[in-house]
Amino acid sequence: MAALRTVSGYTGMILFCFLCAIATAKGEEQVPLVAWASDGFALSPVSAPSAGHTVSVEELESHLNTALSTVPHNLLLFLQDRLSVDDFTLYGGVFGNKPDSVFQNLEVSALLSSSSLWLPSVSSSATALVSTLLQNQIDAAPLYMNPDTLAQMRLNASVAALLVFRLPYSGGDMMSTKEVLSGNDEVIGQVLSIMKAQSVPYTAVFTALWPSRVIEEVAPAVQSVWSRSLLQSRREEPTATNPPLEFKEKGSTCILLWAEKLVVSQYRSEKWERHDLAPKTFGEDVEPNLSGSSCNETHSLLVLNYEDVLNYRSFKLIFVMNRRHYKVSARHWFTMDLVHLEYDGKTATFNGSRYIYAPAEYSYRCESVSSSRYPQLSPHSDKDNANDWQISFDDFQIQGFNVGGKDFSYASDCASFFTPGIWMGLVTSLLMVLALTYGLHMIMQLRTMDRFDDPKGPAISVPQTE
Structure with missing residues (x-):
């Protein structure tokens, strides 16, 4: 009976762990x-x-x-x-x-x-x-x-x-x-x-x-009193970020681009020389040269023209995007097919159509787009100079179709569903389940003794040796 009670207790604990694991639900927005x-x-x-x-x-x-x-x-x-x-x-x-x-x-x-x-x-x-x-x-x-x-x-x-x-x-x-x-x-x-x-x-x-989160505007005096009431500390205002880069065709915005960093690197003299193009691209006081850019319903071309980048007089960063209809999903998707680097008459081309894509009405966002570590961009051909270059975009977001204003549409993020945190949780849960299952299996193997000593029988004699 004691063994049965122990088994029942372990079984209840296992069921409780499984119920706790599946009982998390999020309210619908x-x-x-x-x-x-x-x-x-x-x-x-x-x-x-x-x-x-x-x-x-x-x-x-x-x-x-x-x-x-x-x-x-x-x-x-x-x-x-x-x-x-x-x-x-x-x-x-x-x-x-x-x-x-x-x-x-x-x-x-x-x-x-x-x-x-x-x-x-x-x-x-x-x-x-x-x-x-x-x-x-x-x-x-x-x-x-x-x-x-x-x-x-x-x-x-x-x-x-x-x-x-x-x-x-x-x-x-x-x-x-x-x-x-x-x-x-x-x-x-x-x-x-x-x-x-x-x-x-x-x-x-x-x-x-x-859904939106509406916060009613509060008068400055009331806001000051409210801030002091919370541990006598002031709220820090969020750091303002620069607006995304806009390209307009016939008066309406058709391409949006934003990145925290736009880093291009070239291998010279047995080392990599880096240059960040973001300060020359984003900012209220910055007016980037977008000559050569174009957009329509199926093709978008964003050309960023720079001067004096890595000692090159003329330098261009070009994004080539296309919009196509796919019968399998029965909807339109856009892909960033190519990223060109043009410098003093030479080119380096990277292919991004395999990883950089999103529904046509969405924007594409990724924490990091790179051609080196976990590359989403790969050299398009061995005939150009792409192997001598590396590009890396941090907090990258782009939209080349169905732009409805100065803000990006809903973003299709590149993050995979099984993030490292999710994998750690799954592996830890699996180890706990295996340990509990092994313990339960060992307890189920316990058996009572089938033979006992007879106290009424002759005593066991042990010969003594000198």
Whole structure:
């Protein structure tokens, strides 16, 4: 019985360890969604979710199937980077058309519509797929646009189209969140005015990829008292970073680049000579020479021209990016195919298409892009001088397509899922499970004695020797 109790105790401990290992869950992040139709059309009624319920992917697809069954299939998707219900309560009138609301065009359009769909709590995993869900409604690929491009097009009311307009949430250090949201609302107003001028009926959807964290601005005096109340210490303001490098084509930004360091190294005289190009590239007082750069819907070329780099009079750092459609994933992806170094008539070319890629509507970000250690960039050919050069970009981020403003879109990070920390945790957990399993196996092998000494029998005699 004692052995059985011991085994039961070890079994319970093992079950407790496994339950602790699998009982960690993260709360779903929530994003609001608003949909409405143009004049003369009404969304089919949808049963409102209960208070506090978060709409999942399957539920959102069901709601959209029901609501969009009787409305025009010219769909307008206004996809903001971040959004929360707090943005409506703090900066808007929550569809009450408050005079100082930053959502004037959005609220007026929703109020004038015969019906609208308001989902205050949708999981971010569902809103991230809203473009795909709408695409399934009309069986048409999304077109990423801006008001200027839309004004030059002539839409056909009888042909279904999905027009996606990416909107930022943060405008950097120079613009507040309220100003950015007001600018986004102006974009919505321009798009709706263009659709009305062309007499094209539409159905509009406004949502975001991720929730925002709204912090209401506090008066300086109140902020000072609040800071002193926390252990009598002042809060350190975050260090301001330079804005990303922009290349504009026909007045609109089409390429964004940012890096903490842009280091190029050449092997000379049996040593590597390094030069960081970042101070000449980023900064409010820096105006880099981008002559030779270009961009369109399928190809982007960013040319950074420098002088006096490693004693070369003319030096160019060139990024070549392409946008392609892949049938396997049924979506467009962009790749940074080549990185060129041109110096005094010579070239060194590196290939990055194998590792540097992201969905076409995203940006690409990586903590380190290098041609030496764990290389993402490899020499493109043995015929040029790439073997004499090394390039290294720290905190690198680039976007060459579907740029919606001065801010990067959602970033596709190069970090792998199984990071060193995750591997350490998995290996440690495996060793603990093996130790517990071995201990349990040893305890299960315990057996009671099958023979005992008979106290009534003759005593054992041991002969004594002198």
